[in-house]
Amino acid sequence: MASGFPLLSGVDLELAPSSLTVLVGANGAGKTSLLRLLAGLIGLSAGEGSVLGMDLATVDRRQLRRRVGWLGHEGSFYDDLTVVENLTFCAKALGRPIDELASVLERVELSARRDTAAKQLSAGQRRRLGLAWLLLRRPELWLLDEPYASLDDAGRTFFDALLGDVVERGATVVVSAHDPLRSAQLHPRTLAMAGGRIVGES
Amino acid sequence: MIRVALLVAGKDLRVERRSRVLLWQVVPFGVMALLLSGLALGPNQVGHSSAAPGLFYLVIVLVALLMINRSHAIEATSGTRASIATLGLDPAGVFLGKAAALAVELWLSAIVLLAGSVVVLHTALHGTLEAVPSIVVTLGAIAGAGTLYGALTSGGNAAATLLPVLSLPAFAPLLIAGERSFNSALHGGALLQWWVISVVALAVYLALGILLYGVLEES
Numbered sequence: 001m002a003s004g005f006p007l008l009s010g011v012d013l014e015l016a017p018s019s020l021t022v023l024v025g026a027n028g029a030g031k032t033s034l035l036r037l038l039a040g041l042i043g044l045s046a047g048e049g050s051v052l053g054m055d056l057a058t059v060d061r062r063q064l065r066r067r068v069g070w071l072g073h074e075g076s077f078y079d080d081l082t083v084v085e086n087l088t089f090c091a092k093a094l095g096r097p098i099d100e101l102a103s104v105l106e107r108v109e110l111s112a113r114r115d116t117a118a119k120q121l122s123a124g125q126r127r128r129l130g131l132a133w134l135l136l137r138r139p140e141l142w143l144l145d146e147p148y149a150s151l152d153d154a155g156r157t158f159f160d161a162l163l164g165d166v167v168e169r170g171a172t173v174v175v176s177a178h179d180p181l182r183s184a185q186l187h188p189r190t191l192a193m194a195g196g197r198i199v200g201e202s
Numbered sequence: 203m204i205r206v207a208l209l210v211a212g213k214d215l216r217v218e219r220r221s222r223v224l225l226w227q228v229v230p231f232g233v234m235a236l237l238l239s240g241l242a243l244g245p246n247q248v249g250h251s252s253a254a255p256g257l258f259y260l261v262i263v264l265v266a267l268l269m270i271n272r273s274h275a276i277e278a279t280s281g282t283r284a285s286i287a288t289l290g291l292d293p294a295g296v297f298l299g300k301a302a303a304l305a306v307e308l309w310l311s312a313i314v315l316l317a318g319s320v321v322v323l324h325t326a327l328h329g330t331l332e333a334v335p336s337i338v339v340t341l342g343a344i345a346g347a348g349t350l351y352g353a354l355t356s357g358g359n360a361a362a363t364l365l366p367v368l369s370l371p372a373f374a375p376l377l378i379a380g381e382r383s384f385n386s387a388l389h390g391g392a393l394l395q396w397w398v399i400s401v402v403a404l405a406v407y408l409a410l411g412i413l414l415y416g417v418l419e420e421s
Contacts, residue, residue, distance in 0.1 A: 039287075039288060062290055063290075065287055065288045066290035068288050072281025072282075072285070073281070074281045076284065077285065078213065078282065080217045080220040081216060093289045
């Protein structure tokens with residue numbers, strides 16, 4: 001609820017494992033709220049639902065969040081730290097070996113930028129750093145809030161290829177976007193949202 | 203919990219070292235505030251020395267308020283906040299780490315301000331050094347309380363102004379205990395009892411933070 005108005009209402013949604021779903025809608029349609037609900041960042045005020053087998057009404061949201069990865073369009077890391085420092089923090093927080101970093105950096109093509117402060121990266125590079133963070137985490141459910149915003153065609157193609165690979169390896173991915181994906185590589189399920197409801201599917 | 207605390211403290215201190223806000227903005231602000239306080243008191247050096255402990259703690263609180271806001275602004279964007287939340291870090295460890303980093307920043311600021319107080323307010327060097335253990339503990343307690351209140355107000359629309367309103371009453375007993383023990387170290391008197399108050403306050407705020415930080419973050 002926000003100022004007495006429900007953020008989401010009448011949303012009936014089932015996500016298949018190892019799938020890609022795109023939530024499409026204008027600002028205020030409820031896309032981010034739905035992603036935040038799935039991530040355990042906000043609670044359920046009414047209705048019922050479960051994410052990764054966990055009941056949203058009774059779940060310890062901290063437990064749920066550990067199994068979910070989040071990437072926001074405005075950046076999801078520490079701007080004053082370098083690329084490698086951000087990823088080292090993530091790896092140490094998860095108890096992962098630091099030697100995984102090199103391969104992850106290579107995968108997102110940021111090896112040359114490893115010692116650059118995150119705030120000095122371009123929009124596309126920042127998105128890649130966010131992806132590297134998620135690749136290190138290996139969450140079961142990837143929730144990406146408008147990841148295509150301000151990406152050029154090369155960035156979009158790179159993003160599509162990586163998401164396709166992630167889904168193929170068994171992760172479930174939900175992406176929010178203003179417009180349907182224009183991808184030759186991906187064939188996602190697209191849900192249209194408006195006024196906090198799902199109003200169409202293709 | 204300790205592993206997470208060390209990780210978070212290291213990250214907060216590294217961010218602060220990179221941004222250099224403490225070095226180039228907060229500490230100079232504290233020195234200017236101390237200098238202006240000395241000027242406001244007039245040219246009587248004896249008067250300055252007796253007022254020095256109070257002025258030192260007043261300036262430290264101003265510095266602490268700036269640093270507490272900084273400490274929580276590190277995760278201010280909703281994307282960063284969400285991303286960190288999904289790491290599933292132990293909130294007690296996060297609290298201890300943020301409080302430890304804030305304490306280190308306050309201790310570093312205090313070194314400069316104490317030197318300033320010796321030069322500008324003419325406090326006795328020997329007495330100032332004698333007060334250092336109580337200052338260390340009192341600033342640790344301020345860091346603990348500040349981190350807790352910072353979590354309470356962060357994310358709100360008026361966090362920067364709400365923080366002093368809520369935290370100053372909590373700081374008041376610490377300031378009184380700190381000022382009295384500093385004064386006792388400078389001019390003689392019962393130092394231990396005031397120091398004990400700071401130690402107890404430190405323990406209480408650390409315990410409260412460990413217990414409540416997760417709840418405050420969730421809310």
